[in-house]
Amino acid sequence: MVTQYYFNFLKIFDGNSTEASVLATLCGSIKRRTFFTSGNEVFIMFTADQNGTDSGFEGVFTFHEDNCHGIINTTGSLVTSPNFPQKYGNFLKCDFVVTVPDKGKVSEINFFKFDLDNKEHCLGDSVKIFDGGKTSTFPSIKLCGSNLPPSFISHSSFVIIRFTSDEAEAGSGFQIQVNFISGLYPSVV
Numbered sequence: 001m002v003t004q005y006y007f008n009f010l011k012i013f014d015g016n017s018t019e020a021s022v023l024a025t026l027c028g029s030i031k032r033r034t035f036f037t038s039g040n041e042v043f044i045m046f047t048a049d050q051n052g053t054d055s056g057f058e059g060v061f062t063f064h065e066d067n068c069h070g071i072i073n074t075t076g077s078l079v080t081s082p083n084f085p086q087k088y089g090n091f092l093k094c095d096f097v098v099t100v101p102d103k104g105k106v107s108e109i110n111f112f113k114f115d116l117d118n119k120e121h122c123l124g125d126s127v128k129i130f131d132g133g134k135t136s137t138f139p140s141i142k143l144c145g146s147n148l149p150p151s152f153i154s155h156s157s158f159v160i161i162r163f164t165s166d167e168a169e170a171g172s173g174f175q176i177q178v179n180f181i182s183g184l185y186p187s188v189v
């Protein structure tokens with residue numbers, strides 16, 4: 001027997017149908033959030049039951065060039081935010097993919113400069129590091145503001161550094177150096 005529960009929610013899919021992966025499931029009261037699709041399509045599903053109504057939702061769609069990607073496979077590589085050291089733009093989503101070519105080595109990520117818009121819980125602009133390279137999982141760290149973060153040493157040889165900015169306010173961005181070092185953990189592959 002299948003039981004279905006109906007209530008008010010908004011679901012955002014990263015593609016053109018409900019078959020695509022889910023970017024977000026929203027309900028309750030949310031002030032403002034920014035979501036990025038991986039391509040040029042988005043599917044939004046709003047479900048309402050017969051019990052209780054509220055004022056609903058309002059969203060703004062913007063389309064932007066996604067031209068700040070990078071692949072890092074050389075030790076000592078420097079990664080900077082777009083336009084660094086000038087202010088970065090709004091609505092950016094940059095994935096810097098770190099692949100360590102040497103077996104047994106991992107990434108050491110050092111922050112030289114760091115100045116991002118600082119919203120609560122880093123819900124505005126942020127740098128996230130996904131250790132293991134899967135952006136569908138929770139990031140290992142999520143950074144914003146202007147305090148220089150400590151170095152990050154990965155457990156795996158595949159890391160994604162994701163920088164996103166929202167619709168307003170910017171800092172001068174970041175400068176990061178990625179070094180490949182011998183793994184500190186026995187599980188390193």
Ligand SMILES: [Ca+2]
Nearest residue numbers: 117166168169
């Ligand atoms: Ca911002």
